[in-house]
Amino acid sequence: MFNGLKIGQTGMNTAQKVMDNVADKIANGSTPGYKKAQVGFQELLRNEMGGQEVPLGQSATGSSVGIGSRAVRQKTDFTPGAxxxxxxxxxxxxxxxxxxxxxxxxxxxxxxxxxxxxxxxxxxxxxxxxxxxxxxxxxxxxxxxxxxxxxxxxxxxxxxxxxxxxxxxxxxxxxxxxxxxxxxxxxxxxxxxxxxxxxxxxxxxxxxxxxxxxxSSNADALESLTEMIVTQRAYQANAKSLTTADEMLEAINTIL
Structure with missing residues (x-):
């Protein structure tokens, strides 16, 4: 349950950093010689599932649960602009x-x-x-x-x-x-x-x-706007998972 909170939090932080990069590309769409940065996702430490965990299936081996993600600046795209x-x-x-x-x-x-x-x-x-x-x-x-x-x-x-x-x-x-x-x-x-x-x-x-x-800048406005929409959806999904985990913890506390 607490992993659920952690995953939601790191997912929101990752989406925010990606959104910052998207905003930078949109703001510099007309800046001469601007080179866009590529930001990727990196999974944080995974915890192996032990014998007391709920199995995923009879054929599932080496199962593990991740604890979130983070944004990683991969490289700058030096593709020439027009x-x-x-x-x-x-x-x-x-x-x-x-x-x-x-x-x-x-x-x-x-x-x-x-x-x-x-x-x-x-x-x-x-x-x-x-x-x-x-x-x-x-x-x-x-x-x-x-x-x-x-x-x-x-x-x-x-x-x-x-x-x-x-x-x-x-x-x-x-x-x-x-x-x-x-x-x-x-x-x-x-x-x-x-x-x-x-x-x-x-x-x-x-x-x-x-x-x-x-x-001209090598940042494409349409591509940046599409990435912005996808990142917004990812942020909303992680925010929803955080809210759901919080509601489940509240329900457990009420029962106990």
């Missing part, structure tokens, strides 16, 4: 493998597929949170001409007369499943991870950069 044209002069999209690099407040490198960049007050290219884009500058960004500049497929930033002002670096982690999600479409490589860049590892395959375009 490339859509924009009017932003510093909107950039990676067509293929690789990530842009931005520097966090402490100087740590973070990777992102969100190419919605802008020029900051000091001329540097930054993301929406003000983190500077990793650029190998041939000319200090503060000295770049104002207005729209050209970004080639290889990431070269060109000024008047095709003068090279800098090179946008692209990054390729050895294993994307080891990236730690930070939110806002940014990912942190784990300590000691093999992260290659287009300057030091030109032999590595990096997708070309397309200026005036953004990669």
């Amino acid at each position: 490339i859509l044209p924009t009017e932003g002069p510093w909107d950039l999209a990676l067509e293929g493998d690789g990530f842009f690099g931005v520097l966090l407040e402490n100087g740590t490198l973070a990777l992102t597929r969100n190419g919605a960049f802008q020029r900051g007050a000091e001329g540097m290219l930054t993301d929406s949170q003000g983190h500077p884009l990793v650029v190998d500058e041939a000319v200090p960004a503060a000295a770049w001409p104002s207005g729209k500049l050209t970004v080639t497929a290889e990431g070269r930033i060109l000024g008047e007369g095709n003068a090279v002002l800098g090179q946008i670096l692209r990054f390729a982690p050895g294993n994307v499943d080891e990236l730690i999600p930070l939110g806002e479409g940014r990912f942190l490589p784990t300590a000691g991870a093999d992260v290659r860049n287009s300057r030091e590892n030109p032999e590595t395959s990096f997708g070309p950069i397309r200026q005036g375009a953004l990669e």
Whole structure:
């Protein structure tokens, strides 16, 4: 009976965590470069049924009773989103493998597929949170001409007369499943991870950069809404089992 309460409680907690992930996907359905997370279920410890338990049937062997479930973040889905044209002069999209690099407040490198960049007050290219884009500058960004500049497929930033002002670096982690999600479409490589860049590892395959375009989110709105309905039903079923177990305990207490 108490296991029934435990199973209902863990089931509700699991459904809530899955719903949080669904809500995150729905909220970021239009966020450039957003990568959805996949959340799965994991069964908690199972208790083997002893000789004093009620048998399930003559042929039932090795029977056991689970004590609930929990939600487990399995992995991030890095499937590329569609490339859509924009009017932003510093909107950039990676067509293929690789990530842009931005520097966090402490100087740590973070990777992102969100190419919605802008020029900051000091001329540097930054993301929406003000983190500077990793650029190998041939000319200090503060000295770049104002207005729209050209970004080639290889990431070269060109000024008047095709003068090279800098090179946008692209990054390729050895294993994307080891990236730690930070939110806002940014990912942190784990300590000691093999992260290659287009300057030091030109032999590595990096997708070309397309200026005036953004990669769309890979979260599908219809799929997310369907998952939301299924998760709501699971939450309601576990809530009902919890209520039923509570009513049975109340009935037992009344009899005793």
